[in-house]
Amino acid sequence: MTMLLPLFLLELIFSATEVTFALANPKSGCLDKCGNISIPYPFGTNEGCYLNKSYLVECSASNRLQIGENGTGVLDISLDGQLQVLFPLAYMCYDRSGKLISSSSPDVKPSRFPISSTRNKFTVVGCDSIASILGPGQMYITGCHTSCSRISGAKNGSCYGVGCCQSAIPEGITEFDFYLSSYMWDSNVCRYAFIVEEGNYTFSWTDLRNMPKVELFPVVLDWAVGDTDCDKAQGTQNYVSRE
Ligand SMILES: *[C@@H]1O[C@H](CO)[C@@H](O)[C@H](O)[C@H]1NC(C)=O
Ligand SMILES: *[C@@H]1O[C@H](CO)[C@@H](O)[C@H](O)[C@H]1NC(C)=O
Numbered sequence: 001m002t003m004l005l006p007l008f009l010l011e012l013i014f015s016a017t018e019v020t021f022a023l024a025n026p027k028s029g030c031l032d033k034c035g036n037i038s039i040p041y042p043f044g045t046n047e048g049c050y051l052n053k054s055y056l057v058e059c060s061a062s063n064r065l066q067i068g069e070n071g072t073g074v075l076d077i078s079l080d081g082q083l084q085v086l087f088p089l090a091y092m093c094y095d096r097s098g099k100l101i102s103s104s105s106p107d108v109k110p111s112r113f114p115i116s117s118t119r120n121k122f123t124v125v126g127c128d129s130i131a132s133i134l135g136p137g138q139m140y141i142t143g144c145h146t147s148c149s150r151i152s153g154a155k156n157g158s159c160y161g162v163g164c165c166q167s168a169i170p171e172g173i174t175e176f177d178f179y180l181s182s183y184m185w186d187s188n189v190c191r192y193a194f195i196v197e198e199g200n201y202t203f204s205w206t207d208l209r210n211m212p213k214v215e216l217f218p219v220v221l222d223w224a225v226g227d228t229d230c231d232k233a234q235g236t237q238n239y240v241s242r243e
């Protein structure tokens with residue numbers, strides 16, 4: 001009983017206020033860093049070190065911090081309730097004859113923590129593309145389409161439909177898969193869809209032909225327990241209905 005008490009107290013404090021996370025791990029001997037990434041409580045790598053299984057992380061032999069069944073890479077755990085992770089992108093590439101030569105359309109189910117609706121954007125790069133993300137049951141979550149009929153309108157840094165488009169992510173999304181398609185014949189091009197932390201990706205029209213070999217983009221998840229009103233308070237505007 002006495003062994004359990006500190007953890008129980010911590011949980012109380014923990015749900016009462018988010019400021020007290022800096023308290024030490026509930027047990028000594030918990031790994032508090034993986035490489036140079038801090039692992040603050042409620043996260044932990046061993047039983048007794050994490051609050052519950054949702055906060056279980058793993059530090060690989062190569063000092064890669066991971067969360068969830070499929071080892072989603074973690075870049076940062078911040079005490080203000082955000083977790084920066086790495087998500088894969090979806091892509092389709094065609095050769096000169098229009099044959100699909102490579103593609104990937106991963107299912108992304110990193111953890112139980114929702115994708116921050118205020119810190120990330122769904123982004124599509126390509127010509128004449130339609131892309132969206134789908135939730136459980138193939139439920140439509142959000143999406144956008146691009147055109148390249150006015151290729152001269154494709155400006156570096158501008159992502160408003162010519163060669164690049166972005167849309168907002170609704171609250172509460174924890175898993176999704178990609179839908180990526182085109183409405184024109186494709187030759188010698190690739191198209192990409194991904195969720196990315198706002199500010200991390202800047203469109204360059206050279207990406208239409210030759211996207212730098214990025215396979216993972218940083219995405220921010222909200223991990224704080226209980227009600228976080230910050231997402232509700234800020235821009236929930238103009239996302240597409242999930243019905
Ligand atoms: C951690 O180390 C990597 C390379 O070893 C570096 O790129 C990164 O900026 C470091 N992160 C922090 C938070 O210091
Ligand atoms: C872990 O704890 C949080 C906060 O108390 C709770 O919302 C969540 O459902 C728990 N998860 C598991 C797997 O027990």
Ligand SMILES: *[C@@H]1O[C@H](CO)[C@@H](O)[C@H](O)[C@H]1NC(C)=O
Pocket residue numbers: 068069070108109110
């Ligand atoms: C892990 O990956 C496998 C194979 O891709 C998939 O079937 C499973 O749903 C994934 N689990 C999670 C929790 O993402």
Ligand SMILES: *[C@@H]1O[C@H](CO)[C@@H](O)[C@H](O)[C@H]1NC(C)=O
Pocket residue numbers: 075199200201218
């Ligand atoms: C985007 O995120 C990755 C991973 O954290 C980082 O290495 C890269 O420098 C970032 N790029 C920009 C432009 O912020």
Ligand SMILES: *[C@@H]1O[C@H](CO)[C@@H](O)[C@H](O)[C@H]1NC(C)=O
Pocket residue numbers: 156204205206
């Ligand atoms: C756009 O950026 C790329 C590099 O990312 C550069 O090579 C190209 O010249 C730029 N184009 C314009 C029109 O600024």
